Amino acid sequence: MRRVVVVLVCLAATWMASPAQAGVIAPQDAAELAQTLAEAQEEQDICYGWNVKNNFDAYPDIGSSVDGPDTPLEVYGERQCRRGYIELTGSIEYACDSCDASDSASVSIQSSFPTAPTHDDLEALGLNADDLTGDDDDTTLINMVSALPLLAADRGIAPYVAYEPATEVPAADHATGTPGSDVLRDRWPLLVFCGLLIVGGPGFYFYKRYQGS
């Protein structure tokens, strides 16, 4: 029953946030993310949130398991967060076209737990702050925030959120896109180097021959 209430509060908060705010994450995705965190809070009794500022949008990416999207996590004085909180914070800075500086981003994890996960844990999962300036910035940020309950469980702070495989999938739904070759993805530096050797060998031969003639 409590979970239903939390979910309804998140959905209501989303509906009332008009006009919908948006930074990197689209409003609908932010609402789903907050709902996911609310369910994790229900299972783990930990408050989760995200607060990522940027210099390209009127609104930062903000949300929490307590109040849904668009509202920062209030960690003090909230009855729900007595056990503790974990929040992803950061910033995304796009450089101007005429500037020498390049786009940059950084993230960190704020928490009341001394053994809380860190930025390094996100990087170990391949979730790098630099990707927040790329085409998949929204997916990267969603993955980072979604990972917080998992990393908390990995650290022994809370139990794992249950993994629930799908039982029924609409017939029309399927994976799209084609992953490229696994070999090329893993070994492209070696393959490029070998390719240069193959091209460079004859090139070197003809260069020396031309010099000698």
Added chain:
Amino acid sequence: MKTYKIIAIVMASVGVIGIVAAFATHGSVREDIADTYRFTGEEAAPGGGGTKTKTYASPKPIAATAADIIDEHKPADRRTTEAGTFLRYREDVVSVVPPARGQRGSRILVDDEAGGYHRNYGYVGGFWGTYSGPAGSFRGGGPGSGK
């Protein structure tokens, strides 16, 4: 034979041998997981597909296990959620999820692409493909499709 001719032949030969070796010695993520982790059994394929799910146990937590797999085999796409990490390869989907209740470490599930998408639809749906589930949106499109 002139020295530069020998050097050129050696360069080209090393290049060819290197490329052949790169492909010949590269194992699939499925094979490496089978070699590295303790096999715990098979499950029926999600959605009634043809390839059964292989399950393995890792003594390490989820993030550390996923990081080890990623170190050896970079996925084309990945999704990290509150309940597990999901890695997409050309022909396989690897799910690193919590262990059974009362056990430590993590559980690794290896599916083919269709089975992995079906099994993890609630987590990867809309990111790696189409999603018409509740409150769903189409965000993804798979590797290389961008935003």
